[in-house]
Amino acid sequence: MRASIQKHISEHISLTSKEQSYFFSLLKPVELQKKDILISPGDRVDDQYFVVKGCLKAFEIDAQGDEHIIQFAIEDWWISDFKAYYNKIPASLYIDCVEDVELLKISKEDLENLFNKVPKFNRFFRIKLTNAFLSMQDRILSALDKNSAERYLDFLATYPNIEQRVPNYQIANYLGIKPESLSRLRRKLTKEIS
């Protein structure tokens, strides 16, 4: 499990073996099965999760009972109810497993200790958060002025190879379109490409 997070970290910072051991000591493995729920609204959120294997989704259920998918997370992504995690408030999101998953979790407290003891992790998380911020902004811009075909292509670029792993109705939900519209869109794009 450690090899994948080691590779992920080393893309941005170099660690001594002592720093690496310390970092690994803070990560706790979590294994869940497809359809298991990781976080529910109201939960206390002590941890954020690095995805070693599998796929999860974060979603809200609105007053009408409709589900809205905000984010998928696949290998090398971090997922949590970040607002609850960073601000120490109860969760407002659901996070569940689209597939069986292997995760590594780190608590807020351990992360703060890590920043103090190995300050170069500030650099690592600054870069990850810059990317997360930019992809969120893309999602807003996408929703504001792109048509559904463009939004679908953005989705495929953000989550390479996820298409075979996530049911159609969930992708349609993420895109804010009906499942029938997604099928039509796919047929159209396949025709254009072939």
Place this chain on the structure above:
Amino acid sequence: MRASIQKHISEHISLTSKEQSYFFSLLKPVELQKKDILISPGDRVDDQYFVVKGCLKAFEIDAQGDEHIIQFAIEDWWISDFKAYYNKIPASLYIDCVEDVELLKISKEDLENLFNKVPKFNRFFRIKLTNAFLSMQDRILSALDKNSAERYLDFLATYPNIEQRVPNYQIANYLGIKPESLSRLRRKLTKEIS
């Protein structure tokens, strides 16, 4: 101009006077007038901007010629076409001045040097980016499942006291509602409060 950014920084990190002088040497003042355009699509974006005074907005114009406001920036906010800035690609956004503004700009190159020479700035920008990421996520959640009254209250919480500074039609645009709906909403909320 320096006092406000000094205060802003010292909320998260402590600098020696030498580090502070070095940081200040990288900041260049920019003064613009109401309606001036800071960034247009296609521009090369070398800088991000700290707002000392005034208000700006970032927006897109879609294929139908409709404007979509993505972000306002007031005192103590940073603004730029961040995607263009971080990825060294041409701008896709417009940024213009809602009021006369005083800004301090820092180039991508100088920022990278700053991270290398004074690594604690990684901590500062990690915290700022965490907040920016969370407010972007709020904006997405807001759009997905909140009604316009809730979105308006979120807007007021994000930009305290901005209401008197920005024309109604721009606030309505940011919220994705018609100016008439915004006026109705305000009357309703005023009635409920009084």
